[in-house]
Amino acid sequence: MSERRTLRLYRMNGGVQRRVVSKDGRNNIRIDNIDGMVKLYLHDIWTTVVDMKWRYKLTLFVSTFLTTWFFFGVLFYLIAMANNDLNIEQASNHTPCVMNVATLTGAYLFSLESQTTIGYGFRHISEECPFAILTLVFQLVLTGLAEIFVTGAFLAKLARPKKRAETVKFSQLALVSKHKGQLCVMVRVANMRKSLLVQCQLSGKLFFPDVTEEGEKIQLHQESVDFQFDSNEQCPFLVLPLIFYHVLDERSPLANLTAENLKVRNFELVVTLNATMESTASTCQSRTSYVPQEFRWGYEFKPLSIGTHRGKYVTDFNYFDEIQLSSDSLLLQEPRNEKLLLEEEYSKD
Missing domain, CATH: 2.60.40.1400 (G protein-activated inward rectifier potassium channel 1)
Known part of the structure; x- marks a missing residue:
């Protein structure tokens, strides 16, 4: 037969x-009407991310980088605006917080270069702005942890014994x-x-x-x-x-x-x-x-x-x-x- x-x-x-x-071998039970389900999932964020479907995991991976690049790019742009770095008619003795950043696009590129460690050349941070230095340090620490988390979730999903069980x-x-x-x-x-x-x-x-x-x-x-x-x-x-x-x-x-x-x-x-x-x-x-x-x-x-x-x-x-x-x-x-x-x-x- x-x-x-x-x-x-x-x-x-x-x-x-x-x-x-x-x-x-998949669980065929659906759970409905549980109060605080989102909160419960967020409490165990590691398991939630590992169990995500691949399309959601790839979306999370891409959005993590794009969001952090843009967020800190906006911060650097606001710092430059507060320091009057965007004024075209600057005094000859004026030192910008971030050199060669005069637009939001330039601030975004500086954030990207800092986070991916491909700088510094044309754009670089100066010593005259402590707040910008603290922002840069905070960005590198926070995004480093985020990258470790997302990369670890990828490896954990790839190495799960569940894939071996499918054979x-x-x-x-x-x-x-x-x-x-x-x-x-x-x-x-x-x-x-x-x-x-x-x-x-x-x-x-x-x-x-x-x-x-x-x-x-x-x-x-x-x-x-x-x-x-x-x-x-x-x-x-x-x-x-x-x-x-x-x-x-x-x-x-x-x-x-x-x-x-x-x-x-x-x-x-x-x-x-x-x-x-x-x-x-x-x-x-x-x-x-x-x-x-x-x-x-x-x-x-x-x-x-x-x-x-x-x-x-x-x-x-x-x-x-x-x-x-x-x-x-x-x-x-x-x-x-x-x-x-x-x-x-x-x-x-």
Whole structure:
């Protein structure tokens, strides 16, 4: 079954399935009507700037320079105006605060040259005006801090582990089949880069509506779903695509899942891979989610074609999302209607 067919099956019956987490791992929750949201964002300005979209970040970067150049250019122009430097008929012994600045454009160019350290030549500051010297010092200190902040935000956004997490691939479908005699939920995970991910751990969260014993309705109740690799709790070596298993035993929140009620259940399984990048030793997290329409009962993943070429293993990802019927015939049988079972018991009696 190809990925295109998988997406068609997911979108059947019209409508879009609501999710807590999208298939590409993004948070799919919108927050509205919070008083003081702007103030809260400004309190943590670093995170706000790092999380900005690139178009806003580039706008901030450009506007930071243009604003500071123009602002201090106006200050130098006002200083020149107060010192009577703009008067054409100046006394022969008059010393301007900033030499060769007679217009706002000249003051702007002096501010730009000072901040970008490409001066001084034609325009330069004199020793006769302490206020202009203090303004210049204040400009260099303030704009230096602003440049460090904006540049650091750029580097932080580029170096975020989130970008590394985008090269982790999850299977489009979650399968229910038997593995080593136990009924399991299976997902396939692959690392798409040559650099390794170490200390990999796959975990899950099951979101579903629930009602407590006191009658409280919880729209998104959470239960932990543990995944293992080949029934082994040790960290796997994610150098080739691997299949992770969750055993549907009595401890599982999906213990009562059957082929029949799978069609009417309302839940979302969020799967998260936590790993450490070998190149930087930073922790990255990648996630996806599965809704009931993306579960297949009685299917298993087709084995990937792994060959060799010039002494290297080669994995064919054309078969990454391909599935096949399980070899267990009991899983392939259609679930029997409870009404028919009762009628059979009644006829026996």
